[in-house]
């Protein structure tokens with residue numbers, strides 16, 4: 388019952404921009420943390436800001 392315009396969103400772990408659910412992520416949405424392949428590769432570069440509460 389997923390309506391158009393009502394897709395789940397979450398912030399990218401690298402750039403911080405919210406990105407919307409995509410069909411290709413249907414099976415791995417809970418594991419998706421990056422809006423794009425580029426952000427996935429860039430992870431860790433500025434991750435300190437997001438992981439302030441890691442330890």
Ligand SMILES: [Zn+2]
Pocket residue numbers: 399400401402403404421422423426
């Ligand atoms: Zn991103």
